[in-house]
Amino acid sequence: MIDWFEALATHYNYWITIALMMAGLYIVVARSNMIKTLVGLGIFQTSVYLLYLSPGKILGGTPPIMAEGIETYSNPLPHVLILTAIVVGVATLALGLAIVVRIHEAYGTIEEDEITTVVDREDFSDPEPEPEPESDPEDSAA
Amino acid sequence: MILDVILRVAAKLFIPFILMFGLYVQLHGDFGPGGGFQAGVIIAAAVILYAIIFGKDAATRAVPEWAVRVMIPMGVLIYAGVGVWSMLMQGEYLNYNVLLHAGEKIGTYDAVHGQHWGVFLVEIGVLVTVTGTMLGIFYMFAGRGRPDD
Amino acid sequence: MVLLTLLAAITVGIIRTRNLFAVVVLSGAYSFLMASVMIVLDAVDVAMTEASVGAGISTVLVLGALYLTKIHEAPPRYSAVLPMVVTAGFGAVLIYGTWDLPPFGTAVQPVNEHVGALYLERNMAEMDIPNAVTSVLASYRGFDTLGEVTVIFTAGIGVMLLLKRWRTS
Numbered sequence: 001m002i003d004w005f006e007a008l009a010t011h012y013n014y015w016i017t018i019a020l021m022m023a024g025l026y027i028v029v030a031r032s033n034m035i036k037t038l039v040g041l042g043i044f045q046t047s048v049y050l051l052y053l054s055p056g057k058i059l060g061g062t063p064p065i066m067a068e069g070i071e072t073y074s075n076p077l078p079h080v081l082i083l084t085a086i087v088v089g090v091a092t093l094a095l096g097l098a099i100v101v102r103i104h105e106a107y108g109t110i111e112e113d114e115i116t117t118v119v120d121r122e123d124f125s126d127p128e129p130e131p132e133p134e135s136d137p138e139d140s141a142a
Numbered sequence: 143m144i145l146d147v148i149l150r151v152a153a154k155l156f157i158p159f160i161l162m163f164g165l166y167v168q169l170h171g172d173f174g175p176g177g178g179f180q181a182g183v184i185i186a187a188a189v190i191l192y193a194i195i196f197g198k199d200a201a202t203r204a205v206p207e208w209a210v211r212v213m214i215p216m217g218v219l220i221y222a223g224v225g226v227w228s229m230l231m232q233g234e235y236l237n238y239n240v241l242l243h244a245g246e247k248i249g250t251y252d253a254v255h256g257q258h259w260g261v262f263l264v265e266i267g268v269l270v271t272v273t274g275t276m277l278g279i280f281y282m283f284a285g286r287g288r289p290d291d
Numbered sequence: 292m293v294l295l296t297l298l299a300a301i302t303v304g305i306i307r308t309r310n311l312f313a314v315v316v317l318s319g320a321y322s323f324l325m326a327s328v329m330i331v332l333d334a335v336d337v338a339m340t341e342a343s344v345g346a347g348i349s350t351v352l353v354l355g356a357l358y359l360t361k362i363h364e365a366p367p368r369y370s371a372v373l374p375m376v377v378t379a380g381f382g383a384v385l386i387y388g389t390w391d392l393p394p395f396g397t398a399v400q401p402v403n404e405h406v407g408a409l410y411l412e413r414n415m416a417e418m419d420i421p422n423a424v425t426s427v428l429a430s431y432r433g434f435d436t437l438g439e440v441t442v443i444f445t446a447g448i449g450v451m452l453l454l455k456r457w458r459t460s
Contacts, residue, residue: 180336
């Protein structure tokens with residue numbers, strides 16, 4: 001019993017990380033609304049940040065800013081990698097949202113299952129069936 | 143509308159402080175948490191707040207679109223330019239030790255001060271690109287408009 | 292621990308909610324909780340970035356996209372059993388994998404020993420910048436940061452290409 005409790009206390013970070021990762025994966029796989037998929041992808045990414053930051057923390061250490069009289073600092077290397085990852089994540093989110101907006105203007109919907117039925121019905125021998133709906137909103141709103 | 147007045151007055155009080163805080167975060171990146179990315183996002187957030195409350199046209203008069211278009215590549219150029227500067231001083235690309243001369247003798251370098259200058263310029267490059275991109279993306283989303291508007 | 296459990300609870304809320312506006316607000320709260328967790332994990336730079344980027348810019352961008360598209364998510368058409376089985380299976384395998392990881396917070400694991408400790412030792416002598424994260428980000432790993440700035444630049448240009456309305460008047 002004490003063994004299980006100790007395992008829980010030392011590994012709780014990793015288990016919550018895995019739970020968040022699986023929640024993000026579930027949103028991406030099971031939901032068909034594209035904006036919700038992007039939010040789920042964001043949750044997946046933040047769980048990976050937790051996965052990197054948890055081993056870098058040293059109990060009894062301080063943030064890695066040098067000061068007088070402090071001996072142990074937490075490892076700065078994962079912090080750097082995660083900083084890059086956060087900003088790249090928001091860049092991906094911005095591009096994904098721009099594509100979703102264009103898809104909405106072209107097809108009128110952002111649910112994947114509705115769009116796949118529309119695409120399946122079209123004759124694939126015609127390579128350019130869609131530019132007409134795209135140019136109309138721009139002409140009327142310009 | 144009373145609510146409109148409250149929002150406008152509160153925003154006018156807040157925005158200078160947000161900008162000042164962004165500058166503080168940028169310049170104190172060496173001594174505490176901070177640096178280019180955080181400061182860029184904070185400054186962009188101040189202008190976005192102005193745009194949300196006062197309208198996109200007022201924000202475009204304050205920070206015009208051509209300025210945002212220039213800011214985005216300028217940061218990358220500053221960053222890459224620091225690397226070229228160290229190559230001109232006969233070092234490797236982005237080696238900050240060779241940026242400054244020590245004394246009058248050519249061939250010796252002041253490593254610590256070179257590092258300080260290198261980090262400072264690089265963080266400014268990051269700030270300019272991040273601010274430009276976040277603001278530019280917001281302008282694009284806000285200026286699109288629905289087809290039935 | 293409490294913070295982490297709250298994170299998991301908010302995630303369940305995000306999965307179940309179908310009004311996308313509520314999803315955006317919940318994801319902003321999620322980012323804020325994540326920033327608090329990061330502060331507890333001694334990652335102050337990362338916490339500031341996550342709070343400003345995740346709870347600030349992300350929320351604004353998704354709200355902007357929601358204005359241009361729809362707010363409600365349609366009810367799911369396919370049954371959710373297969374995705375749940377797949378994710379539960381994945382999760383079980385990963386939890387089995389974490390059994391051998393070193394306990395939380397030890398200083399002698401391989402990730403904290405080699406390069407990380409080296410950066411901490413050489414930081415003040417070589418460049419006299421107290422913030423180790425800034426010195427690693429800008430100087431020791433400067434090439435990675437150059438790549439990151441290029442990625443942000445590319446995203447900005449991409450969004451401008453996709454969403455710009457050229458006035459034809």
